[in-house]
Amino acid sequence: MSSIKVWLTVIAGIVVLSLAIGAGWIRSSLPTLDGTVTLEGPRAPITIARDPNGVPHISASSESDLFFATGYVHAQDRLWQMEMSRRAGLGRLSEMLGPDTLGIDRYFRTLGFADRAASAWKTLDEGTRTALQTYADGVNAYLKSHKGALPPEFLLVGTKPEPWSPIDTLVWQKMMWLSLSGNMRQELARARLLTTLSADQLHTIYPTYPGDMEPPFPDMDSIYAALPLEKTIAMIGGELPEGIGSNNWVISGERTKSGKPLLANDPHLGLTTPSIWYLLRLHNNTTGANLVGVGFPGSPSIILGRNDKIAWGFTNTAPDVQDFFIEKLVGEDEYLTPEGPAPFIIRNELIKVKGGEDVLLKVRETRHGPVVDDALSSPTEFKRDGYVLALQWTALQKEDTAVRGLLALAHSKNFEAFKAAGRFYFGPEQNMVFADTSGNIGYYAPALVPVRHPENEIMGRLPSPGWLAKYDWQGFIPYDQLPTHFNPEGGLIATANEKIVGEDYPYYMTRDWAQPYRGNRIRHLLEATEKHDLASFTAIQQDITSDMARELAPLVAAATGTDPELKDVAAALAAWDGTMAADRPEPLILYDWLRHYQAALMADDLGDMYGDFKRLRTRLIKSTLFWSDIKRTKIAPAYYEQPPLDRESTMAWCDNIQTDATEETCLSLAVEAMRSTIKGLSAKYGPEWKNWRWGDDHILVQAHRPLSQVPFLKEHFELTTPIGGSTHTINVAGVSQSDSSQNQSTFGPSYRGIFDLSDLDKSLYAHPTGQSGNPLSNHYDDLFPLWRDGVYFKIETKDAVPKDSRHVLKLVPAR
Template sequence: MRTGRVAGMAKWGATALVGLALLAGAALAVYALRTLAPLDGRLAVAGLAQPVQVRRDAADVTHIAARSPQDLWRALGHVHAQERSWQLEFNRRVMHGTLSEVLGPATLETDKLMRALDIRGAAQRQYAGLPPQAREALQAYSQGIAAFHAARPQALTPEFLLLGVTPGRDGGRDGAPWSPEDSVGWALMMALDLGGNWGNEFARLSLLRTLDTERLWQLMPPYPGEPPATATDLAALYRGLGVYARDDAAATPVAAASKGLQGLAGAIDQARSDWAQALAQEAGSNDGKGSNNWVLAGARSASGKPLLANDPHLGLSAPAIWYYAHLQAPAGPAADGSTIGAIDVIGATLPGLPFVVLGRTARVAWGFTNTSPDVQDLYLEQIDAQDATRYRTPQGWAPFEVREEVIRIKGQADLQLQLRATRHGPVLSDVQASHGQVLDLSKYVLALRWSALDADNQTVLAGLQANQAQNVAELQQAFRHYHSPMQSIVMADVDGAMAFQAAGRVPLRHPDNDLRGVAPAPGWEARYDWQGWLDHDQAPQDDGAQRGWIATANQRITAPGYAHFLTQDWHLPYRYERIAQLLEARPLHDLDSLAAIQNDVTSLATQRLLPALRTAAAQAGHPLAVQAAQLLLDFDGRMDAQHSAPLVFAAWADELARGLIVPRIGSARFAATYGKRDFRAAVEGILARDDAWWCAPHTCAEQSALALVRALDRLQAAYGAQPAQWRWGRAHPAESRHRPLGSVAALARFFNVQTPSSGDAYTVNVGQYNAGDVAGGAFVNRHAASLRGLYDLADLESSRFIFQTGQSGNVFSPRYADMRDAWAAGQYRPLQREPAQWRHQLLLEPGG
């Protein structure tokens, strides 16, 4: 009887558990359905003056047709909020420096950096200086976001629930889910991501503590074929000034608060820390942040009209940075009585901005790459030994500007943060712990001069006006307002015109400025102050008449003898050279041939080092060396995901860089710089010179063979003892990581979007990895083509696009990652203003 009762209770308990699991699953399913954005039917939206059609075509491009520009911008804000609410919320908190309010102390260093840069304050000043039409557009857009949150037709996505975040409750800073100034701020954040080189300056300062100036330029060489931009003995300069701390300070444990936490909560907290540290470390560096674009004249096109291609390379994220939309509205009156021009534009929008950033109108198309001029200078500011509230200027000692910031920290007391600024800009040493590990902060601090923070930055105005352009000349006029970050823009129109223009603000430096911005300058010497700005018409430009095509891939874009210094930190020209090879390989091109170029994975950089690897394979004393040598016989530098030779090469190149450089600069300094810089140019130079100093205590050939031994050991441990079965794509998946939940092991497989990928940092189809991030995956592709766009000006309705995830930012949506496989396979979707059919139709109506 008792046994039966126990068995019955056990059976009942098991049934109850199954029932609870089913109920939980059903509740989750109901919740997931409630989070999906309504794509059909009708929705009342407060603030609209008239109904707006929101239709989605078979390519999942969102077409928004309004009866006025104001309603168009409101509707776009509403759609962005529908599809990308978490992305907007997270990005807003990043630029406001209020992550810690909801994510805890793990993100404190990021918040401190954003507060020091004062992104929010700069955005407010820039917004105030915009013309009325631009302010009206940003206001209407933010009204659309606010209308969505005031009467949400769907449940918030799971990030809000898991992290306990309420949209718009942002430290009491304004309380709205998005403000007009936030759009300006997000343009500034893009400038921070793309326009920074202060990291290079600080890296040089740090490395010069160990290296002399000649060795520094061997480790961080100038552009191929050119001398360093400065002939100054930098090591002697900094030693003479006594800038360095006596001993390396211990690294500040940013994530200390998260240690010891268990379970999902602890994993989420650690993920916050991982993301925050990555952002803080990457700020101020644009190494590897490149893109490709090119345009061909009608004489080089099978259609007889220009062809244009663009694939901007950005950090991969889920959801993607882009949202594709077609924006359409007739001309209409502005609030100030002027007339807003008609809008009919299709392409990539950035959630947070009310216009198409990259794309086309009915008659003209354009594409961006990063010009990467030096628009950030670090200044050594000398502290008055008698009064630490003062710093040295050309006119004598002056007080630091000081402001107080309060950072709210979840689970902890508020942080009272005192931030200083000098006549050059914010003091970064107050918020970046790495500076205290290098500098003697009792004598010197580092201040930043950055053009993007200036009040006259009207980049958003350029974007709004470009959406109304109908030819190359009108685009060029719109981009005269472009400020930061400078972009290399190619453009073409249906009348056959094409052009290249570098648009944006670049400082002029004094003729006596011997440092030219490549390393921190003494802030008390007036010759290092900027002397004004390069005139827009003096910036690099080209009409393409000479060759019939124009291409940019972050290489040097200035012709020999160009009168103005832009930077020495151009990217190595491998991608540009490969594009040029392929463009010249045939007399006429079409969209298919342009697609093949965008997806090309031949690495000229790999080809350059292949002879050294083959020699190493013949000399390495490793059981797998013979098999590795066999794999390399037919390897031509194609970094194909399905092949094993690219993986052997990548592992060898990584180990070789470590073996050559770590003994000379130390493991800590190497870890602080490697990854953001792969030192490929340094390795090439060392091998080409057969440099005994860098290769000691071995010969360079011996170092190469030893590096292959280490690489094969590493690959064997990870992938087994059959090199023919290794695959580059397995080690090199393209990973679009969710912020911050993509770092949580239990959630990553749901929130991250991953697929095997080809390429490396030097292929046209780029696949950049951070070899320094061994724990996170040394060869994981985290920086690639964030979109691909192709345009034939003979038939703009044949335009194509793709990006790496999907339109929806909701992990429960089937549209969250539905472009992934096509993107990896080099396929495209049509980009049409007038598609043949609609997959979804939604009518937004006034009300709410």
């Protein structure tokens, strides 16, 4: 949203003086946290006690009132975040922010989240509909009862929140589905690369997962060249960075000091201010039941956490649930299907624009889904060869019961009920780990995952011809055949977005699994300790050793150490243990070298396109060094080492195709890349490499939307810190490859939870910002230093109102 910077700067400049004068009024935007508020909606009195960390402990006599109060506290603390999220999903940002967000609105109107949410609402069961409506009533009760100013962002932008509706919650579910689904981006990227590269070259950039086999690609290069691939990629966004995903693991009592299971979870999502997650404890004072964990402001569900009997955590499975279909036009109003021409379904979307003219967007849909070309500013210019791109995606089904599944899951008392709840969960597919107080552990990965035809050689890797029936989805994997485990031998389950099925699994899920570095290291550390406790689990979550660095650094050292000027740096890399600490120079040197070396390998072949493919291809880099003539000291591979790629295809990258008279080698490129690294870092941080620090460059930025775009306001809204870790450490931190934000981190553990099933009140939590989204609140950023420093806190349930409560508010029903 960088394009809104200019007008926001102008508005902010006008408003700043008013803010200073009206500071007292602005502080009235903070919610009332003590006393009694009388409201229409609750069935009985509700108590909201806030502990020292700002976590609400809600006590009510019914599930209905707990839903109501959840909506109320979400609105108290995260009103602007909720407003921004729903407007984005509904394609209504331009009503609030003007013409600069029109491209975003066109995209989301084309996807049709509002239309799909409305159709899903009609098919939901009565209990789920009641829960969503009661939650919305709680949000709206706060909007009606709050008498002070709105949060500062509303005043800066000049807008007011509209009443919340259940449809808004369902749209928010779609938004999360989008953020956790990336296959369509890889499809377009591969297709774009095939217009320039051979299939063999493409397989070195998108290598086959170790142990897997892939069929050859069909010859469709000429069709791909006719598609608006570059424009479409710019609209939907490039590849998700390595490390986006999550960690979770669970061990049985045979592996713990207490004799009961331990479970850990830390989802890796974009880190923003405020956080995407909101911590909450719900207490039913009629049944005595407790529910503790995190949910999304905008939804009544506790997504991750524990009740009194079980604990659970998610990581993203990332199956291939998105397929682009190339639709062949027949005239102006039809497209070709296996049965012949068929008319488009037309949907007209009116986009209101603040400070500009309204825009009427005509969206076409095929039997597969919306035509994404229609979201482009001038789609007609791309139809020269009679093709358009339509998106089929499980999130765009007319029916979606995921919210029902999440609500039921949080109230499960055993694994059977946990799996039964999962059958209502349509997606995004998650690796769900489970533990209960009886000592059981389990795993389930429920969702709608498409089944593809045996003759479909594309298998979701590229856009497919929409007029050929063999590329159509053949239904979905049956829920009772989705991956699951219960009390597995060895008493250990761990996932980190890597491949979760064996060679004997009968269904195709994806070919874009994450590299197994994190997963392998988690399992290695779990196996290395005989009996675990909370302390050993926190140590694993905080681990910042990169097995990718441990694999590559010795190869880099061997490739560059023959140069006398690089001998000392090479020796340091060879001796380094891969710890990505903020106060060490080796991580900075390695990442800068990786960047220079990959550019030397790929930029000549890709030309101007390389700027869009800077994500580090560590298996390609490793393979070029592995097959080079360098000295090796290891006899057997370590547990973390990945198999090299095909030698001939890999080594072909080393010669610069733009230098006819010279044939470069990988070793010469490696040395030159290290020289460039030392020269560049010396100019930036001084000539003594031992004084360089990873944390000088590796800065975490938790941006605020949209006020991080305003230079003199961003420091008051966003949170930043030097940070260790990297994309391949268990304690993940992003490493940007963009020229404008090189090495910057914008994602990581968006929440941490560690659950002790011997006493669930001993469970530990960490949160990267604070509970409040209002920068005037003491709880806007108070949890950030704890999260940064690896400090956890508890959320105990022995008292309905914690003895250390800082605030107690009673919601009383109007009579």
